[in-house]
Amino acid sequence: MKILNVDQIRALDESTIKHEPIAPLNLMERASMGFVNWFVDHFPATTSTKIFCGLGNNGGDGLAIARLLMERDYPVEVYVVRYAPRESDDFMHNHRRLKLITEDVKYIEYSRDLPTLRHNEVVIDAILGSGLSRPADGIVKATIEAINRAPATVVSVDIASGLYVDQPNQANDVIIEPDHTVSFQLPKLAFVLPKNGKYVGKWHLIDIQLHKRYIDIAPTPYYYTQPNEARLLLHQRDRYSNKGTFGHALLLAGSFGKIGAAVLAARSCLRSGVGLLTVHVPQCGYSIIQASVPEAMCESDGHQTVLTGTSRVGGPQPVTYTTVGIGPGIGKAPETLAMLRDLLPTITRPMVIDADALNLLSENRELYSQIPQNSILTPHPKEFERLTKPWQNDYEKLDLLRDFAKTHRVVVVLKGAHSAIATPTGDVHFNSTGNPGLSTGGTGDVLTGVLTALLAQGYDSVEAAVLGVYAHGLAGDVIADQRGPIGMTASDVIDALRWE
Numbered sequence: 001m002k003i004l005n006v007d008q009i010r011a012l013d014e015s016t017i018k019h020e021p022i023a024p025l026n027l028m029e030r031a032s033m034g035f036v037n038w039f040v041d042h043f044p045a046t047t048s049t050k051i052f053c054g055l056g057n058n059g060g061d062g063l064a065i066a067r068l069l070m071e072r073d074y075p076v077e078v079y080v081v082r083y084a085p086r087e088s089d090d091f092m093h094n095h096r097r098l099k100l101i102t103e104d105v106k107y108i109e110y111s112r113d114l115p116t117l118r119h120n121e122v123v124i125d126a127i128l129g130s131g132l133s134r135p136a137d138g139i140v141k142a143t144i145e146a147i148n149r150a151p152a153t154v155v156s157v158d159i160a161s162g163l164y165v166d167q168p169n170q171a172n173d174v175i176i177e178p179d180h181t182v183s184f185q186l187p188k189l190a191f192v193l194p195k196n197g198k199y200v201g202k203w204h205l206i207d208i209q210l211h212k213r214y215i216d217i218a219p220t221p222y223y224y225t226q227p228n229e230a231r232l233l234l235h236q237r238d239r240y241s242n243k244g245t246f247g248h249a250l251l252l253a254g255s256f257g258k259i260g261a262a263v264l265a266a267r268s269c270l271r272s273g274v275g276l277l278t279v280h281v282p283q284c285g286y287s288i289i290q291a292s293v294p295e296a297m298c299e300s301d302g303h304q305t306v307l308t309g310t311s312r313v314g315g316p317q318p319v320t321y322t323t324v325g326i327g328p329g330i331g332k333a334p335e336t337l338a339m340l341r342d343l344l345p346t347i348t349r350p351m352v353i354d355a356d357a358l359n360l361l362s363e364n365r366e367l368y369s370q371i372p373q374n375s376i377l378t379p380h381p382k383e384f385e386r387l388t389k390p391w392q393n394d395y396e397k398l399d400l401l402r403d404f405a406k407t408h409r410v411v412v413v414l415k416g417a418h419s420a421i422a423t424p425t426g427d428v429h430f431n432s433t434g435n436p437g438l439s440t441g442g443t444g445d446v447l448t449g450v451l452t453a454l455l456a457q458g459y460d461s462v463e464a465a466v467l468g469v470y471a472h473g474l475a476g477d478v479i480a481d482q483r484g485p486i487g488m489t490a491s492d493v494i495d496a497l498r499w500e
């Protein structure tokens with residue numbers, strides 16, 4: 001699903017009005033009706049509801065929502081925040097329609113006009129929407145602050161008032177902190193950026209049948225992975241296939257005290273459909289892997305505690321493997337760096353690079369040019385900062401991410417809430433699955449195993465990253481549903497992986 005910018009959202013509106021065709025006021029009615037259908041599914045008709053409306057079309061939505069909820073007998077109070085002398089046409093039209101059924105519309109010009117808000121009430125925030133062009137100030141700011149202080153449940157229409165759709169807010173901007181955002185048709189970039197979490201709450205999309213052809217051809221680098229899109233990426237298995245069909249992966253993982261990382265990556269790799277797996281670990285990990293992952297072959301490094309790439313049986317020969325995954329638990333010993341240095345030029349196929357392998361790269365940037373094209377790198381934000389440089393906000397981070405992926409022709413999975421997957425062409429796919437329970441030790445090792453398995457089976461790198469990250473997050477969501485996010489372990493995630 002595409003994520004469009006604010007100008008495209010406006011143009012999409014106009015395109016819908018022109019091509020459907022539909023009168024602007026009727027489109028507003030459709031959007032408001034969609035919101036109301038969502039609202040009645042979530043809050044009973046006894047819910048005391050206060051709607052705060054601005055003077056533009058977001059406010060117009062608010063007035064239409066007020067009327068539609070009153071028609072369904074919700075106890076609704078309407079407040080218009082009078083911050084400017086002019087209202088939009090569709091605001092005025094809905095204002096007139098509302099006045100036909102109630103005289104009781106209140107106006108907020110000064111702080112003393114603000115009502116008291118209680119915990120058992122619901123506030124609908126329709127003050128400012130996608131038309132935001134400057135920080136909230138004056139009475140708008142005072143109203144937003146009052147709503148944020150109140151114990152009431154807050155639902156924002158389209159986007160929290162004060163939050164920009166696709167550009168950074170300043171640290172001191174005043175923005176609604178909703179429990180829910182009910183938006184129209186497509187997600188907004190602001191919704192998927194981790195730092196905006198409290199200005200978005202849980203978000204929901206209402207299909208208002210905006211012009212499909214416009215969406216289909218609108219250029220954008222940003223995508224949001226939907227369940228049906230992820231499922232379409234899944235390769236169907238031929239019943240006459242054999243284990244050779246699904247590749248032979250090599251995982252280079254583990255060091256003394258961190259053999260568990262190798263175990264997790266190996267198990268998830270096997271659970272993700274790889275044909276054959278060899279795990280190369282330091283000698284101290286040999287018996288552990290043999291005993292705990294019997295399905296894998298194990299190759300012992302010549303070194304007791306860290307990876308050096310040497311071996312008493314002749315050393316790993318990555319060129320003979322379909323795919324190499326490196327990083328989980330390897331540490332940053334000089335011998336391991338030397339191994340990475342020797343290894344990279346010998347690999348011609350995309351590989352998976354994680355954890356300390358990324359840290360070694362960031363400390364030896366001359367190696368960037370040696371990374372095989374279309375490899376998948378899986379940094380968390382701190383690792384990505386080491387690979388690049390610090391950023392001021394999520395938008396700058398996104399630019400760095402796209403630049404890095406394009407410059408080095410790699411796929412970068414920036415892990416976090418809505419993990420962002422940047423492609424060598426500069427597109428970004430935001431993931432839709434996962435929960436805070438996944439921020440626990442070992443889940444990154446699991447992802448490395450998953451991605452290595454998908455590459456070994458012949459998935460293209462972007463597809464492997466989008467599908468693998470989605471499936472990994474979904475496994476976390478399944479566990480969170482069953483017994484809550486707290487106490488989830490990386491091993492649970494492996495067990496919950498499903499490929500169907």
Ligand SMILES: NC(=O)C1=CN([C@@H]2O[C@H](COP(=O)(O)OP(=O)(O)OC[C@H]3O[C@@H](n4cnc5c(N)ncnc54)[C@H](O)[C@@H]3O)[C@@H](O)[C@H]2O)[C@H](O)CC1
Pocket residue numbers: 009012013027028031054055056057058059061083084088127128129130131132133134135136137140157158159184210
């Ligand atoms: N396709 C859709 O998504 C639909 C969206 N609808 C709703 O329309 C709004 C956008 O409406 P618009 O009139 O363009 O903007 P706003 O209501 O957000 O703002 C009105 C107006 O306010 C001025 N302004 C900007 N920043 C500030 C500020 N900080 N303080 C005061 N005033 C400010 C500026 O001049 C704006 O133009 C969208 O969010 C949806 O809710 C349609 O209803 C249907 C389809």
Ligand SMILES: [K+]
Pocket residue numbers: 058125126127128129156157158159160161
């Ligand atoms: K709003």
